[in-house]
Every structure is written in C-alpha cells, then in structure tokens.
Amino acid sequence: MALIADGLTYTYGAGTSFSVPALDGVRLTVGRGELVVVAGTTGSGKSTLLRLLAGVLAPTGGSATVDGVPTTAPSARGRVALVFQNPEAQFFAETVLADVSFGPRNLGAGDPGAVAREALAQVGLDPEAFAPRSPFTLSGGEARRVAIAGALAMRAPYVLLDEPTAGLDRAGRQAVLASIAAERERAGVVVVTHDPAEVLAAADRVIALARGAVAFAGTVPELLAGYAAYEGAGLRLPDVVRAQLLAIERGAPVKRVEFEPERAAAVLADARGAES
Amino acid sequence: MRLVYPGAGRAALDGVSLTVAPGQAVALLGPNGSGKSTLARLCNGLLLPTDGRVTVDGMDTRDDDRVWDIRSRVGYVQQNPENQIVGTVVEEDVAFGPENLGIPPAELRTRVDDALRAVGLSGLERREPHLLSEGQKQRLAIAGALALGPGYLLLDEPFAMLDGVGRDEVRAVLEALRSRGVGLLHITHHLADVAEADRAVVLREGRVAFDGTPDDLLGSPEHAGELGIDVPPEARLTAALRGRGFDVPPGALDAEAILDALWR
Numbered sequence: 001m002a003l004i005a006d007g008l009t010y011t012y013g014a015g016t017s018f019s020v021p022a023l024d025g026v027r028l029t030v031g032r033g034e035l036v037v038v039a040g041t042t043g044s045g046k047s048t049l050l051r052l053l054a055g056v057l058a059p060t061g062g063s064a065t066v067d068g069v070p071t072t073a074p075s076a077r078g079r080v081a082l083v084f085q086n087p088e089a090q091f092f093a094e095t096v097l098a099d100v101s102f103g104p105r106n107l108g109a110g111d112p113g114a115v116a117r118e119a120l121a122q123v124g125l126d127p128e129a130f131a132p133r134s135p136f137t138l139s140g141g142e143a144r145r146v147a148i149a150g151a152l153a154m155r156a157p158y159v160l161l162d163e164p165t166a167g168l169d170r171a172g173r174q175a176v177l178a179s180i181a182a183e184r185e186r187a188g189v190v191v192v193t194h195d196p197a198e199v200l201a202a203a204d205r206v207i208a209l210a211r212g213a214v215a216f217a218g219t220v221p222e223l224l225a226g227y228a229a230y231e232g233a234g235l236r237l238p239d240v241v242r243a244q245l246l247a248i249e250r251g252a253p254v255k256r257v258e259f260e261p262e263r264a265a266a267v268l269a270d271a272r273g274a275e276s
Numbered sequence: 277m278r279l280v281y282p283g284a285g286r287a288a289l290d291g292v293s294l295t296v297a298p299g300q301a302v303a304l305l306g307p308n309g310s311g312k313s314t315l316a317r318l319c320n321g322l323l324l325p326t327d328g329r330v331t332v333d334g335m336d337t338r339d340d341d342r343v344w345d346i347r348s349r350v351g352y353v354q355q356n357p358e359n360q361i362v363g364t365v366v367e368e369d370v371a372f373g374p375e376n377l378g379i380p381p382a383e384l385r386t387r388v389d390d391a392l393r394a395v396g397l398s399g400l401e402r403r404e405p406h407l408l409s410e411g412q413k414q415r416l417a418i419a420g421a422l423a424l425g426p427g428y429l430l431l432d433e434p435f436a437m438l439d440g441v442g443r444d445e446v447r448a449v450l451e452a453l454r455s456r457g458v459g460l461l462h463i464t465h466h467l468a469d470v471a472e473a474d475r476a477v478v479l480r481e482g483r484v485a486f487d488g489t490p491d492d493l494l495g496s497p498e499h500a501g502e503l504g505i506d507v508p509p510e511a512r513l514t515a516a517l518r519g520r521g522f523d524v525p526p527g528a529l530d531a532e533a534i535l536d537a538l539w540r
Binding site: 041042043139140141166167168169170171172173194195197234235236238239240242243245246247250252261262264265266268269272 | 308410436437438501504505519531532538
C-alpha cells in the first residue's frame with residue numbers, strides 16, 4: 001500500500017517537433033504516514049512529478065501507481081489529493097463551506113458539511129467563523145489554508161502539496177506546516193518546494209530533482225552525510241545546518257547536527273568550547 | 277499620512293511617515309494585511325491619501341498635472357512577474373511603458389537597450405517571454421520599470437516566486453541599481469531579504485511599529501517575532517550564540533560568516 005513512481009518519465013509534446021523532456025526515470029515510494037520532500041529549482045520537473053502522481057498527466061514512460069492501481073485509472077479517483085501552487089486562485093463557491101465541501105460532495109461523502117468543518121479545524125480556522133464567509137474576502141494566509149482544507153476534506157490516503165507556504169507570512173506558514181504535520185498522521189504526504197528548509201527536519205525522505213532526473217534520494221541523515229549531490233542540484237541546505245556541516249569539514253568536534261537554531265547554537269558552542 | 281478604503285471601518289494606513297532617498301534601500305516589513313501594499317500604491321499615486329500627503333521629488337501625488345511624471349519617476353515591480361508581462365517578445369515588453377508615454381523611436385531604442393543591459397538581459401531582445409526562466413522574467417519586469425527612467429523602484433515581494441538562483445540574479449540587479457542612485461522600497465516579510473537594506477520599517481495594522489536598522493531587528497529575534505516578522509533561523513542561531521557569550525554579529529546570516537565569527 002503505497003504511492004509509487006517507477007522509472008517515471010514524461011515528455012511534453014512527445015512525438016512532435018516541440019517535445020520537451022520534463023521528467024526522466026524517477027523512482028519514489030510514499031507510504032501512509034510518511035512525509036516525502038521533493039526539492040528542486042524552477043524547471044527541475046517538480047510540478048510535473050506531482051501531476052503524474054495525482055493522475056492529472058499520464059506518464060510517457062514508466063509508471064505511477066497508487067495502492068497498486070495506475071494513478072490515471074478511474075478506480076484511483078479520490079486516492080490522491082493535489083494542492084496546486086497558489087490554490088486560492090481556484091475558489092469559485094459563494095461561501096468557504098461550499099468551497100471546502102465541494103470535493104467530498106462529489107466523492108459521495110455521507111455528510112460533506114461535517115467533513116468540511118473538520119478540515120477547516122485541521123488547518124487552524126474556526127469552522128463556525130469561516131464557514132459562512134465568502135472565500136474572496138479572506139487574507140492571503142486564510143485563503144491558502146481554506147484551499148488546503150478543500151484538498152484535505154477529500155480524505156485521500158495520499159496528499160500532494162505544491163509550494164504550500166510560498167508567499168505566506170510567518171503566522172500563515174506556521175499554520176500550514178501544522179496542518180501538514182496533522183495530515184501525516186493519517187495519510188502519505190508529498191511536499192514539493194524550492195525552499196525546503198522548514199519541512200526538511202520532519203521529512204522521512206528527501207528527493208532532489210535536477211533537469212528532470214533524481215540528483216539525490218535518501219533519508220535526512222543520508223542527506224547530511226552527503227549533501228554535495230543536493231547542492232549540485234542548485235539547492236542549499238539551511239544555513240543553520242550548513243554551519244554545523246562546515247564546522248565538521250573544518251575539523252571542529254561537532255557531535256551531532258541539529259535543525260533547530262537554539263539547539264544548533266548549543267552544538268556549535270560546545271564544539272568551539274572543546275577546541276579552546 | 278492616512279488612508280481609509282471606502283466602506284472600511286479601520287484606516288488601512290494611519291499616521292505613517294516615510295522617506296526614501298536616492299540610492300537608499302528601505303525594507304518595508306509587516307504581516308499580511310498590515311498595509312504594506314497600500315503604502316506602495318500611495319507612493320506612485322495609484323491611491324491618494326485620505327489625510328496627509330505623498331511627494332515624489334517635490335511633486336504632490338494629488339497634483340493631476342504631475343501624475344504621469346510621478347508614475348515614470350516611481351517604478352512598480354509586482355510579486356508575480358507573470359502578471360506584468362505584456363509584450364510578445366522581450367524588447368517589446370520593455371518598450372511598452374515608454375512608448376505609451378510618447379517617447380520618440382530613437383530614444384525608445386536607447387532606453388530599451390539601456391534597461392536590458394542594466395538587468396543583464398542584453399542579447400535576449402527577440403526572445404519570447406514565456407521561454408525565460410523565472411529569474412529572467414522578474415528581471416524583465418524590472419527592465420520594464422527602468423525604461424520609464426525612474427528614480428525610485430517599489431518592489432512588492434520581488435523574490436516570492438523565485439528559487440535561489442533567480443533570487444541571486446535579481447538581488448545583484450537591485451544592488452547595482454542602488455549603487456547608481458536609484459531609491460528602493462522593498463516590501464517583504466522575510467527579514468533575510470533585507471539584511472543589506474539601509475533601513476527597516478515595520479508596519480503593523482496600518483501603523484509604523486518599528487523604524488531602525490536591519491541589524492536592530494536581526495539582533496533581537498524575539499522583538500522581531502513580536503512585531504509579526506519572519507525571523508530567519510540563522511538570526512536565531514546567532515542570537516543564541518551571542519547569548520552564550522560568543523561575538524557573532526547580527527548581520528552574519530550564512531554558514532561561512534557565522535563560523536568565521538565564531539572561530540575568529
């Protein structure tokens with residue numbers, strides 16, 4: 001039971017003179033309860049990968065399957081929820097409740113309203129206050145969370161999010177990150193981002209794409225042990241982490257690597273103190 | 277100055293005073309809804325203040341006769357480059373603004389070439405904008421503003437849609453413009469974006485909650501957090517190191533600078 005990409009390949013306009021290869025032989029497995037981070041610069045194939053995993057695009061080579069079924073098959077409907085970049089641009093209903101309950105209603109959920117209210121609570125928005133509001137009157141952070149709630153309300157076993165925190169302020173980002181952490185309790189989650197710093201520490205696995213191919217794939221400890229391939233893909237680890245790795249390279253007695261700044265300060269201070 | 281949107285109960289901006297000098301970079305920070313974008317629209321006369329006044333090189337934005345002078349003195353670059361590209365090829369896009377102002381063809385050519393050179397897009401004059409990278413698109417948007425010959429640029433989250441490579445490209449262009457005397461008002465909610473600014477102003481619910489140097493903010497992450505500002509984790513790291521008695525400056529935000537200070 002997993003969302004699996006095997007040799008996944010996609011070429012836009014395949015067979016025409018305009019063909020553009022976007023993804024080449026990508027392998028990836030996401031189990032329920034796992035958080036997989038897909039990192040890559042603009043144009044590396046991240047969004048194409050998400051569309052293939054969600055069954056919005058059909059692969060031109062290899063396969064994408066969800067719990068053993070091709071993601072484009074009719075029986076795969078409702079198994080993978082995709083949150084596009086800037087999802088708030090797709091609001092259409094008159095109220096937040098109608099917008100968030102649209103998906104569960106289409107999937108034949110017993111009580112779409114109740115599911116929608118639950119999803120709103122999960123993204124940290126009070127269902128009573130927000131349900132009757134027009135989605136077009138929300139602040140940026142609220143709108144993003146309502147749009148994410150719309151995807152979470154589908155209760156899909158796998159949820160894919162494309163740049164979920166881009167353009168949000170601190171409060172909005174913290175709320176979105178908290179709802180991703182909550183979603184992982186019940187689903188497999190894939191987060192695609194060009195700036196993975198804030199989701200990296202919690203990830204089970206990290207995939208770095210460069211020009212459509214996997215430049216790095218592994219766990220976070222593996223990433224820290226060999227981050228050259230990751231940086232070779234045009235990505236950069238958070239400087240809090242890089243400072244500790246660089247200290248190791250310079251021969252300082254760094255005992256472990258921490259993501260959290262205050263803990264990292266303790267690690268660096270100990271290493272500095274041990275030297276003098 | 278003060279601005280109340282029609283029908284709104286609360287003023288979007290209230291009692292805000294701000295000066296941007298030529299060659300100066302001012303970072304304007306604040307959470308969503310704090311009034312940052314409203315302030316930017318007041319600066320080039322897209323909005324007029326309810327009370328108080330806005331002047332650009334002495335010209336009042338209320339003065340109907342000067343509105344085009346003001347709009348060409350103050351360039352406006354938005355968050356998403358896709359939303360501001362109108363031409364079918366790069367040079368056409370850059371020419372759009374000055375052409376509408378009635379600039380004669382010979383001068384138009386010079387302005388377009390100068391603007392493209394300033395943002396490092398020379399040689400791509402005939403390229404279709406959708407074939408550009410995101411960083412190139414944002415530089416094209418800046419070139420479009422530059423072709424109007426502005427003394428000031430309003431930048432509304434110019435890095436928001438860019439990856440690390442694109443950010444570095446745009447940052448280098450902005451730094452070069454500033455050194456040539458262009459005044460920058462850079463709207464952002466990332467403190468890391470503004471470490472190089474001369475001044476940082478924080479808006480909160482339409483009022484100025486802080487006005488000082490970026491180091492003052494970076495140096496006290498807790499205070500910045502209380503103001504609703506996104507503090508980079510690196511600033512929290514250096515603050516914690518200072519708390520442990522190490523002399524690491526607030527402006528040290530990359531690993532190399534932090535280590536160099538620590539092992540000095």
